[in-house]
Amino acid sequence: MTTPVSRPVDPSKRLTPTAALDLYANAPTTELGRLADAVRRAKHPDGVVTYIIDRNVNYTNVCVARCRFCAFYREVGSNEGYTLGFDEIFRKIDETIRVGGVQLLLQGGHNPDIPLQWYEDLFRKVKERYPSFRLHALSPPEVIHISRLSRLPIPQVIARLVAAGLDSIPGGGAEILVDRVRQILNCYNKATADEWLAVMREAHRAGLRTTATMMYGTVETMEERLEHLFRLRDLQDETGGFTAFITWSYQPRHTELGGTEATGVDYLRTLAIARLVLDNFDNLQASWVTQGGRVGQLSLGYGANDMGSVMIEENVVRAAGAEYCMDEFEVVRNIENAGFVAKRRNMHYDILGDPFFREQEVPRMRELAVARADGQAGEASDLRDYDARSAAAKRARGDARDVSQSPSSPLAPSH
Ligand code: SF4
Numbered sequence: 001m002t003t004p005v006s007r008p009v010d011p012s013k014r015l016t017p018t019a020a021l022d023l024y025a026n027a028p029t030t031e032l033g034r035l036a037d038a039v040r041r042a043k044h045p046d047g048v049v050t051y052i053i054d055r056n057v058n059y060t061n062v063c064v065a066r067c068r069f070c071a072f073y074r075e076v077g078s079n080e081g082y083t084l085g086f087d088e089i090f091r092k093i094d095e096t097i098r099v100g101g102v103q104l105l106l107q108g109g110h111n112p113d114i115p116l117q118w119y120e121d122l123f124r125k126v127k128e129r130y131p132s133f134r135l136h137a138l139s140p141p142e143v144i145h146i147s148r149l150s151r152l153p154i155p156q157v158i159a160r161l162v163a164a165g166l167d168s169i170p171g172g173g174a175e176i177l178v179d180r181v182r183q184i185l186n187c188y189n190k191a192t193a194d195e196w197l198a199v200m201r202e203a204h205r206a207g208l209r210t211t212a213t214m215m216y217g218t219v220e221t222m223e224e225r226l227e228h229l230f231r232l233r234d235l236q237d238e239t240g241g242f243t244a245f246i247t248w249s250y251q252p253r254h255t256e257l258g259g260t261e262a263t264g265v266d267y268l269r270t271l272a273i274a275r276l277v278l279d280n281f282d283n284l285q286a287s288w289v290t291q292g293g294r295v296g297q298l299s300l301g302y303g304a305n306d307m308g309s310v311m312i313e314e315n316v317v318r319a320a321g322a323e324y325c326m327d328e329f330e331v332v333r334n335i336e337n338a339g340f341v342a343k344r345r346n347m348h349y350d351i352l353g354d355p356f357f358r359e360q361e362v363p364r365m366r367e368l369a370v371a372r373a374d375g376q377a378g379e380a381s382d383l384r385d386y387d388a389r390s391a392a393a394k395r396a397r398g399d400a401r402d403v404s405q406s407p408s409s410p411l412a413p414s415h
Pocket residue numbers: 063064065066067070071072073108109110141190
């Protein structure tokens with residue numbers, strides 16, 4: 001039951017934590033929407049809603065972090081673990097370019113058997129083959145993981161990745177930037193709240209633009225969601241490096257944590273309060289991947305000015321039960337039916353043009369692709385060229401090398 005908000009919002013003043021809590025807890029949902037929509041209109045008066053064509057590729061599902069809300073990861077040595085090879089990733093890029101895609105969103109588990117050199121080699125090869133294609137890759141906890149594995153400081157890891165071809169960093173792994181919550185979710189060790197923010201600060205200092213995210217609906221309080229938003233606002237005041245904010249609800253199926261999913265109304269209220277708190281963020285994305293097309297469309301009246309990415313491939317959220325699929329036709333239909341003009345963009349929110357399918361014929365995509373087909377787990381053979389850390393991977397790569405060195409093997413060098 002909501003009660004009328006106790007004080008009006010003065011648009012000329014920044015929202016304080018107390019006023020934000022008052023609004024979030026008490027304002028009627030339509031009132032929150034009206035306020036958030038006013039901010040969206042002020043920032044984007046042209047009636048344009050943007051989207052990007054990119055592909056979400058999870059290069060490995062092997063992970064040592066073991067977050068309690070995650071249904072995607074597999075333990076080291078699991079026979080369901082996989083790591084993609086360079087050729088598999090190139091094929092995915094080819095498919096993405098064919099439907100007008102401009103970027104790969106590349107994220108994965110914290111796999112102890114993938115060294116920094118592998119990422120550098122991959123990025124260099126991608127840039128050699130596809131010079132203008134963008135790599136939006138490696139969330140802050142992955143950067144921290146690579147830094148720990150390689151025993152190099154974060155700025156040096158970022159500098160090496162940028163030199164190899166990294167263009168921008170996605171805001172994944174933020175969950176809720178409050179350590180009490182992170183400890184319960186078992187994601188404190190992968191990155192504390194301060195560590196997540198520190199990676200973003202370093203990335204911004206290095207000249208990279210990044211996004212920011214929030215996954216809500218696990219064990220956090222309303223105050224902790226707001227603390228997360230205010231911490232993002234503070235960093236954005238300091239660096240100005242975030243291009244956009246994206247929030248989505250926890251997907252509980254097949255996770256250790258379990259529980260229930262937050263409602264669509266909770267999502268719209270959370271999006272709206274984010275639009276009001278994050279007054280220094282230009283862009284808020286609608287999360288139709290977890291909410292579905294209808295709520296995604298409604299989001300455009302609750303502060304969102306962007307529909308995010310068309311979905312070509314998805315592995316993480318789907319593992320926890322969400323299976324919404326929208327190709328470019330569907331994304332554009334939802335934007336236009338809500339009364340907006342649809343425009344394609346890149347990660348920097350530069351407008352690239354009108355819908356791609358109106359410029360050239362593209363195949364409809366009615367089903368999401370996956371990283372690997374069922375039953376095709378395992379490491380790609382590329383990994384044999386890199387040193388492993390885990391006993392399981394050392395054994396597997398050693399066995400594979402032995403086979404390839406055997407005189408009867410077709411893989412044996414001919415000298
Ligand atoms: S959320 Fe990411 S870091 Fe956490 S267990 Fe899943 S794959 Fe690993």
